[in-house]
Amino acid sequence: MITTALSEAFGQYTLKPHQIVPLDFHSVDTLPETHVWPPPPGPELVNTAAGDGQLVFPVPVIDFSVPEDSSGKLMVEACETWGVFQLVNHGIPLEILAAVEAQTKRLFALPASRKLEALRSPNGVNGYGQARFASLFDKNMWNEGFTVMGSPADHARKLWPDDYQGFCDVIEDYQKRMRELAARLLGLILRSANTPAQEIRRISSPSATMTTLQLNSYPPCPDPTRAMGMAPHTDTSFLTLLYQGGVKGLQIFSDRGGGGGGGGWGMVDPVDGGITVNVGDLLHVVSNARFHTARHRVVLREARQRVSVGLFFVPTADCVLSPLACGGGGGEGEVCRYRAVSVKEYIGLKYKGFETVLSAITK
Numbered sequence: 001m002i003t004t005a006l007s008e009a010f011g012q013y014t015l016k017p018h019q020i021v022p023l024d025f026h027s028v029d030t031l032p033e034t035h036v037w038p039p040p041p042g043p044e045l046v047n048t049a050a051g052d053g054q055l056v057f058p059v060p061v062i063d064f065s066v067p068e069d070s071s072g073k074l075m076v077e078a079c080e081t082w083g084v085f086q087l088v089n090h091g092i093p094l095e096i097l098a099a100v101e102a103q104t105k106r107l108f109a110l111p112a113s114r115k116l117e118a119l120r121s122p123n124g125v126n127g128y129g130q131a132r133f134a135s136l137f138d139k140n141m142w143n144e145g146f147t148v149m150g151s152p153a154d155h156a157r158k159l160w161p162d163d164y165q166g167f168c169d170v171i172e173d174y175q176k177r178m179r180e181l182a183a184r185l186l187g188l189i190l191r192s193a194n195t196p197a198q199e200i201r202r203i204s205s206p207s208a209t210m211t212t213l214q215l216n217s218y219p220p221c222p223d224p225t226r227a228m229g230m231a232p233h234t235d236t237s238f239l240t241l242l243y244q245g246g247v248k249g250l251q252i253f254s255d256r257g258g259g260g261g262g263g264g265w266g267m268v269d270p271v272d273g274g275i276t277v278n279v280g281d282l283l284h285v286v287s288n289a290r291f292h293t294a295r296h297r298v299v300l301r302e303a304r305q306r307v308s309v310g311l312f313f314v315p316t317a318d319c320v321l322s323p324l325a326c327g328g329g330g331g332e333g334e335v336c337r338y339r340a341v342s343v344k345e346y347i348g349l350k351y352k353g354f355e356t357v358l359s360a361i362t363k
């Protein structure tokens, strides 16, 4: 199956249980030393989690109910500058967003012992646990997650042996709708960037793409400015469609922000009922670096729990990607920034070097 190959790609490195099992957040009332993050050096000093963090970036809010010619242009501009935009009037009913949020909260409210029944396996992708990239850091993040690649049924059954159908129905419906939306957005963005139709079909057709859903919870934290909700990263996707659930916390790094030159972190405050869309590494690669892969993190700003739901729209593991503008994509005269790479190889490189993956495929 398609999903098997991709989960094998992510499972290339076997994790140790302590890299998977999250803290039992209900059980602590002070921040454990294991979860204290030092303020990072360099440009990240601007607006660190411990700093004011009040800067809000004016990333575009794009209305998807206007004709596609104009929304497509705005999306291309947003992908070139911030690598992020928020989408409203996207056609996903608000009740469905609310239902997914409710199921997410229901899951993370379970006792730790129950959640551990659905723990992700050491080389698997599906199930409950810390974010996969947690193994790359000495310190733990203040979050817990649940990943769904394919069907959620096996893991949901372990969480609610007699009552898992409601969860599965909501999640599967959401996955299906969001997949359709992601495919439309990717097609529109590539078309608006003048990508030849046959190239768009080749990389984004239903048989060449799949989705992964990531439910995240950031529990209330006793010492929020010294903790890290989610560490800085870029996503391994074409596009990620993120529902932020109305609670602030997502920041992006931009060389347009932060005063003092060198860039800085700023909030992407969720608009009501909106979906935050960001460019992932793989769209950055096929766009020959024209689109910006947005580096982002989550800081703990509010006293209440925050949940978010990310839909990663990704090519299948055996897809070979290269910049379309110079790799037979019809564009002319552009210098090719990246070599061809299969998705599987890219994932292997990313989870070895993380920050260095793009330079590893730079020509």
Ligand SMILES: C=C1C[C@]23C[C@H]1CC[C@H]2[C@@]12CCC[C@@](C)(C(=O)O1)[C@H]2[C@@H]3C(=O)O
Residues within 6 Å of the ligand: 010, 125, 131, 132, 133, 134, 147, 212, 214, 233, 234, 235, 236, 237, 312, 314
């Ligand atoms: C399809 C994906 C994309 C994954 C891995 C797999 C399932 C879960 C995604 C995340 C979600 C949390 C941040 C991240 C960095 C992580 O650790 O897990 C993401 C990662 C990636 O973007 O590489």
Ligand SMILES: O=C(O)CCC(=O)C(=O)O
Residues within 6 Å of the ligand: 214, 216, 230, 235, 242, 244, 249, 250, 296, 297, 298, 307, 308, 310
């Ligand atoms: O919670 C958020 O706002 C961001 C989550 C995220 O970056 C991810 O799941 O990859």
Ligand SMILES: [Fe+2]
Residues within 6 Å of the ligand: 233, 234, 235, 296
């Ligand atoms: Fe992310």
